[in-house]
Amino acid sequence: MALRAKIRKAPPIKASVRRSQLITTYGVGSVLPVESESFMIAGLEHWNTSNCEPIEEPRLRALLGVHELLAPPGGESGGMVPMVRFPEWVSCPKCNRLDNFWRLADKVDNKYVNKCRHCISVRLVPSRFVACCVSGHIQDFPFRYWTHRGRDVDDDSDHSLRMIADPADSSLAGIAIVCSCGVSRSLEGALGSGALTTGCGGRSPWLDTDHEPCGQKLVGLQRGASNVWFADVKSALTVDRSLTAAEEILERIKPELEGLEDEDVAVLLRIKAKQHKVDPDALVDAFRKGTTEAEDYQHAQARLREEEYEALGREDEKETFVCVPEAVRETSGTGRMLDLVSKVPRLREVRALTGFARVSAVAETKTSPGKLTRNRATWMPAIEVLGEGIFVRFRESAVVAWESSEFAQQRAERISSAMQDAAPASVGVLEPVRPRLLLLHSLSHALMRELALDTGYPASSIRERIYAAPGQAGILLYTASADAAGSLGGLCAQGTVANIVKLVEDATESAQWCSADPVCLESGPSGAGAANLAACHSCMLAPEVSCELQNRYLDRACLVGNSESSDFGFLTQFDGL
Structure with missing residues (x-):
């Protein structure tokens, strides 16, 4: 299915992505190649949920502690899937300049286009390298830090970089980063654990957050490597489980209970029990049971599997x-x-x-470290x-x-x-x-x-x-x-x-x-x-x-x-x- 993607700070483009891929392959926080450019799927707070179809699966919804499961937008008419440009560092294959996209890209009608402003018609190439940490953060590869061997340098014209590739050597040793100050260094040994000694900057470009406290070390990776993004997908089979009268009422009034103090919840539950003519104690017990399972994820997951096994x-x-x-x-x-x-x-x-x-x-x-949204998620993307x-x-x-x-x-x-x-x-x-x-x-x-x-x-x-x-x-x-x-x-x-x-x-x-x-x-x-x-x-x-x-x-x-x-x-x- 073709999805129209709305790119912040860039003109809209069309990307052919299936709904299932937005769950398993190109989900929130993943890197999506689009023609000669590269982008990252933005966090859930940027999504327009009016284009998302609800998926009913109470058991899975309760396990994950969210109000809704929504199918990502799809179809030719498509919804807008927000993305951000990542990596931001690009190079020009003609003049070999290596810099931030917003510095190298040309402007047409006051809008950035993916062409070198120095070479006019030559398309810019996104960096092949990124830096990640096990806490889920990701950032551009620190080319200046690497080239100057850990020495901090100012981000100015005195330290502009060029990427020179040796056509006779296809390995990382054949790629040299040359600084205008005269320092140069190949990318040999730049990837993998222990290559970068600098700490993680705590950056989450899909959430628009920078410099989040993080004590992990950065790991250099190729942009298209499989370990840049691992999806954490939870699933459930739809099996019949008859709900009690109290559980059915609880499902209906759950949105009204959100954000209330314990005393207010107890009062509201007894009012609703009287309105719907169910046992107040049964409704309170159903609420406490659901709350306990939501807090104890492993217990709730075991219960879900047990119901499937019996069915x-x-x-x-x-x-x-x-x-x-x-x-x-x-x-x-x-x-x-x-x-x-x-x-x-x-x-x-x-x-x-x-x-x-x-x-x-x-x-x-374990809990997946990568966050889908800055705040607590109230919905999650899903497919059936x-x-x-x-x-x-x-x-x-x-x-x-x-x-x-x-x-x-x-x-x-x-x-x-x-x-x-x-x-x-x-x-x-x-x-x-x-x-x-x-x-x-x-x-x-x-x-x-x-x-x-x-x-x-x-x-x-x-x-x-x-x-x-x-x-x-x-x-x-x-x-x-x-x-x-x-x-x-x-x-x-x-x-x-x-x-x-x-x-x-x-x-x-x-x-x-x-x-x-x-x-x-x-x-x-x-x-x-x-x-x-x-x-x-x-x-x-x-x-x-x-x-x-x-x-x-x-x-x-x-x-x-x-x-x-x-x-x-x-x-x-x-x-x-």
Whole structure:
């Protein structure tokens, strides 16, 4: 969909961005390339919400603590998506000048245009380099600081810069920054952690804020690098949960309760209870329950997943959710580990952008440092997708027996220890990895690979949803799109007990050997944050869009054992029994 973007301090331009991209790829605070220029999506306070369609999903809205979930503007008629110019430093490929856009750009009818004022018709090129910190701030690369090796210099004509590229050297060593004072330095070693010794300036150009207190160090990155912006997306399936009379009234009067003191809230609740003829104590209890869950994010998220887990195990037929479960009655072989298989011919998922991170991805239990707005967010951008899936629930007794084994405990403890050693000191003590999560996530990736081969869906179009809380042992594999028709049923058709038993057997056989073995199966902690053991691109890793845990907590040995303990793999202990 084409979106018309209103650029502050620049003429409006047209950028082709899909709605879903404004959640996952080019959300608030991300860098968006547009032809020969570069911009950043502005904060939510700059958005015109009259062009945004509301998306109804009370469970997710309550989890995030906002009043509304709104779909970003889209379509040819489009809404105005505000952006800011970033990076502001540009260079001219003809005269090699390197400076702020507002100094180098030409003016036509008193408006800046993306052309060098010295070379007239030559288009300016945005800087390839930026500087970020782990707290979510971003700024232009400090070219003067780098060129003068940390010496502060005045921002005047005595220190004008030029960027000279050596055509014979395509590396950073072939790019030299030359100052008019005679000092020069190549960009070799300018990128990555530890390259810049200056502290972060606390700049958030998408929010129009500068010099926010920040004690982090800057990290030099290329403008188009994937770690300049990581989306923090939270999602929920639309499943039926009947509300009590008190909860229905509370949903309606929530806007009236905002900003009131506790005493005033209690008075208003009893007045509303009398008006709507509901029990006052029930209305007060519903309010307190909702407030407690909003404050305890992890508790609310666990409750949301618990409701989904229960819905996926029972027969249901609603407009946005259809589930047809089938119990597994086999008592031998692979069937001994399976408890239930559900076809999900119709499902609806709402995905909301809640924040973002820079330099390194946000861990599942951490809050994203990047802010969508200067103040507390009252709404968040979201999209709804429709699709189909298969839910597989494993037998609780089988999972408990495996996770209590010494082999399972040792694998989980090894990853937990490696993650703690690899984590920065500022993170503190990490939550230990549970054997159940390690098993179910590895199982999910093994089944996902086999399912892609059987159904013809590309692996990147199949997503996972892991239910690994205590008492839960389920995996939902589904495909969904923003199209009104959803998907075509090819995935759901595989959701019979016979097909899933065969799928697990095929996954067992495939997991026995990896083309990178024996190195892969015997490898130590690896991957981002040292959160994997026996996992590589040839066996366990999935496309990033498919994995909800960013390809972390994977270990093929949990499924098939290793050379020392081949009988302790969860899949191999049932094979042929």
